[in-house]
Amino acid sequence: MQTTPLADEVRSALGRVSTATLTTQLFKRGFRNTFLHGLQPFNPEHAHFVGTAVTLRYIPAREDLDVLESFENPEHPQRAAIEQVGPGDVLVMDSRGVARAATGGDILITRLQQLGAAAVVSDGSFRDSPRLRTMSFPTFAQGPSATLNLTMHHAVDFQRPIACAGVAVFPGDVLVGDLEGVVCIPRHLAEEVAVAAEAQERLEDFLLDKVRAGASIIGVYPPNQETRAEYEAFERRNRG
Amino acid sequence: MQTTPLADEVRSALGRVSTATLTTQLFKRGFRNTFLHGLQPFNPEHAHFVGTAVTLRYIPAREDLDVLESFENPEHPQRAAIEQVGPGDVLVMDSRGVARAATGGDILITRLQQLGAAAVVSDGSFRDSPRLRTMSFPTFAQGPSATLNLTMHHAVDFQRPIACAGVAVFPGDVLVGDLEGVVCIPRHLAEEVAVAAEAQERLEDFLLDKVRAGASIIGVYPPNQETRAEYEAFERRNRG
């Protein structure tokens, strides 16, 4: 896995485009399954983020291992994982899509925020959601559940490739979130996708303005040769 | 299928009643399955609508047909369908309940609004939801998904009877939406249901006021002979 840090300009470009645009760019490159299905932001005003994945994996709990005392072990994988998160990281949790018990709560997520993490994403649920809703930290999951993680989830390893909401997530992949949800960009494509996505959005803003002004979508979306020429002229005027 | 336009007074009467009242009226006429299950308005402040169904049907995508270039064809069924939508129409999409990929996005829905459509309804998902949430156009689906429709959906025909969210929808049927969701009224029943629904709501407002004032529901909801007489007197006073 590529582990060079994400360049600042890539990070900011990705922060200016939507997850919908990014899935289109990934589709153009042959990737059909990159949007994490069914997750929602706990605080819609803090849904935007860009970061690189660090991964935590849960398997089903086992009654002899998953007792309250297990958290006293400083090497407990969930707690150790959290302390290894750094600035710009997104902690992504594979909860097997099981939302009946939480995969984290307010104290752990406050710690992630303190460590400079960009976001936390789980395909299960989080608890203490009333407080999470008020934090200025991007938090995505299926929904809330007050149930303690130990009843269903055993944290088992860190920084292994995982499944999250039906999508493969490798450590180092780039995750981008907005009000729509979260997309996972394979690490080696982040740069080219960022550039192409910005170009696509400039074009689509132009097309949307035409549609708002009454244009038919036929010939406009997607643009035919004439519309495309018109756009290029517009671009030259505005960017020249 | 009956295709005479919906009379203005029917349209406005239906706009004054709730979807819950309409399902009761349809139940009285033997219809048990008329509410589209599990859909939500993307912009709750713009959930109310009344319109007549135009229908679009998707089947699963096929990799050789569902490529980005397919949209350049001016007769692509999805794009052609949208351009045929007229004032007061509701575009209803049969997505087989598959929400993992969108069935439309902001440019198409902006075009529908420009064409005077009353609403758009899908039993799958829409993308560009952050923008859809800010539009003054009724948009109902299971939820958002950034994934491109081509990954899962192949638009196949227009104006055929469809399934949407478990309900049969025939072109020309009358759809009514509110914050609760969407109900489908078979076209030939729209007029009589509109009249009966308004009468039901006048009665229920009266009963609700009694309950708010402390009345038991026994004898009041549903009303017994005495309560019914009381209501009729009330009606005579207020409408006389």
Added chain:
Amino acid sequence: MQTTPLADEVRSALGRVSTATLTTQLFKRGFRNTFLHGLQPFNPEHAHFVGTAVTLRYIPAREDLDVLESFENPEHPQRAAIEQVGPGDVLVMDSRGVARAATGGDILITRLQQLGAAAVVSDGSFRDSPRLRTMSFPTFAQGPSATLNLTMHHAVDFQRPIACAGVAVFPGDVLVGDLEGVVCIPRHLAEEVAVAAEAQERLEDFLLDKVRAGASIIGVYPPNQETRAEYEAFERRNRG
């Protein structure tokens, strides 16, 4: 089942703690399945409640029994159940998790509010949700559905133990709701759980403050001997 009324101080203590804290206390006592999965408050500003369960059970509707006229019977189990609800009660409905038809609407829920009920909880759906969203009464279900309950639900008995959202609920059990959802506390544990939950929250507030100030979670959450001593000193200062 124990039926002594819930002491006022227990009720207020439970009203000061979160459902997440309560599930932790129940887990410590061997209870793993106490949070009602997948329910949401219809009016998030009125999600908090504490009350004792009265239960109503539905089975699938049968076409000869579940006709509109059935509600005219003053002994219809749903209507009779509602009139037996008293101050501080929570009406909990076993809808088999079937949300395609409502299990109640605005008139019935207004009556519950008039009777002093603490809340209404269903693992199905409610109708008239636009009005329910504006009421100052805690209402929890999977979501809204305009469909009449008679299409799918037959009210069959009252005050029997039930299943609700995957959890066993016995009449007299204590239900507590907040923005996260609803937890069911077996009646005989309510007092001890209330005391322990308040203690847990005082400790966790202290720990959260430390994490907000930059502490690692290792040694802090859960607290090691040193952190625990620090907390005890803090408690003595503040409570002494």
Added chain:
Amino acid sequence: MQTTPLADEVRSALGRVSTATLTTQLFKRGFRNTFLHGLQPFNPEHAHFVGTAVTLRYIPAREDLDVLESFENPEHPQRAAIEQVGPGDVLVMDSRGVARAATGGDILITRLQQLGAAAVVSDGSFRDSPRLRTMSFPTFAQGPSATLNLTMHHAVDFQRPIACAGVAVFPGDVLVGDLEGVVCIPRHLAEEVAVAAEAQERLEDFLLDKVRAGASIIGVYPPNQETRAEYEAFERRNRG
């Protein structure tokens, strides 16, 4: 509920017809939801049965109640229920459709067979299925599960109306099983349905023979006036 025993000739008539024929007869009388969806016979050679329902209801297990010692109580609802089953009864279990833990095993089902029961039906699962597959006793459930019932199911009452596989079952209702599955006939309809079902099958056997001989289904299934006359002549010849 009507509790007169089922007449022998009704019982034998029902044993001669298929569950498919019975659902048609019930549909003609307005009943749309009478077939228990998704159950299979554990021993296909012993799938046929006719009997009257006795009902057992489970709710989710609770860790303090559902311990192995609970079965030592001679009044444990599951064990007591089994001993109250008599000749010709069908024990029907409401397991909320949860198949992850069994609702009974070989010893209990052997006891039912000894008591002369006609069958056992659960919308969950049974354990000891390798042995159940070899018993000459009709046993229907979703499938096998080795998991002890106590992990998920708490037996709570006997002879109350229940839901089983999505269908309302009242004590005394008549259940009929064959290789296709199980149908529930409301008790008061058993006699008339039995007679009508036998007539329907005689007609359909005649029609099937015509189709086997090469007839089109148009005019034959359903029969037009001519085919119907032909059938009546055939009946007179064979029954006269």
Added chain:
Amino acid sequence: MQTTPLADEVRSALGRVSTATLTTQLFKRGFRNTFLHGLQPFNPEHAHFVGTAVTLRYIPAREDLDVLESFENPEHPQRAAIEQVGPGDVLVMDSRGVARAATGGDILITRLQQLGAAAVVSDGSFRDSPRLRTMSFPTFAQGPSATLNLTMHHAVDFQRPIACAGVAVFPGDVLVGDLEGVVCIPRHLAEEVAVAAEAQERLEDFLLDKVRAGASIIGVYPPNQETRAEYEAFERRNRG
């Protein structure tokens, strides 16, 4: 859609290979979604078939349209569809994956067999399954259901592209069934896939024999250059 009849040698070649081999050949050509998920043969001894699709589509039933009398109409789409089926055709039904009510029964399927159809496939269920299990006619569905189709399904059109078990099926596509299930081959690929599949199976039989004789799969499956050379020599000896 291409409608030339399927050549006899293509039909027989397809009958000699497995559905697993066919999905591999389709994957090589970019098709990932061609196997109809979750269907089973009602009579495992008669699971093999090859045929061209004729399609029937159902939407949810509507109580005023889906009455028993509707079948008396000789142009009822389901009945008309069946009479248009010819030798070598496979009738494929889009039931929206809803198996709670049947999409056909023994008389209709007997008629299909009389007309020379190759098979019948539904993504819902069939009734009269005890008889279907004894017929020498390939019949695939999710499973049995005694419930009349009218309770849930309204036959709406014939020979339109459909979804079946999550796969796009166009009229004229080639369907192949075996004990594993059913694969749908886009019509224009049938010939080349048939040839390539036979070649693949000859190779895999050779490789399987090596594995049975103790070879490691490394270098053998898939074959490296050496194994491939060995196979080519083998082929020359046996086919030369």
Added chain:
Amino acid sequence: MQTTPLADEVRSALGRVSTATLTTQLFKRGFRNTFLHGLQPFNPEHAHFVGTAVTLRYIPAREDLDVLESFENPEHPQRAAIEQVGPGDVLVMDSRGVARAATGGDILITRLQQLGAAAVVSDGSFRDSPRLRTMSFPTFAQGPSATLNLTMHHAVDFQRPIACAGVAVFPGDVLVGDLEGVVCIPRHLAEEVAVAAEAQERLEDFLLDKVRAGASIIGVYPPNQETRAEYEAFERRNRG
């Protein structure tokens, strides 16, 4: 994890008891979730096995990694995993419960059999099932699917703890299969559970004989003091 080989007598004792008995013994020791839900043997005559877990984990496929050529890499995790399986091992696959694409087929499973493996278990599906049904090798999965694993599954690591069918499986755990399904015994409990299970079955065989002879289950199952004394006398006679 404990990795000492399983003693022969433990292996044979476990082979003499049923999975149902084993889940009871595990429940007695506090383990509630040990049976792999929803799996079936492909060849019911070869369902019995005992072995120690070796584990393979899949995540969702990614189009650039999961191409046919990937199998040519001798270190492809799936292929490498298979070659590391030894006598008495059970290869257990975490497929995230996704059965729409296979996790293996006949050549790989033949290789496992050659290597002396005890069984193969997946919570997804296998392809080439017609051949698997005829092999004398225990093979458990949800069911068959012809679809190539590459369309949905990316093999990612070997010998890590996994989830399989909702149960935690650690490398070295003991898996036991019979016609009912598969149970996972934590490695350190295998010996004591084997002994206790045999004792339980001797007792239950005795109790079943009593029930077959007409005894009530009350006092017999579970046995009261008197029945227990009777059993002990019986044991002394037969084992003395």
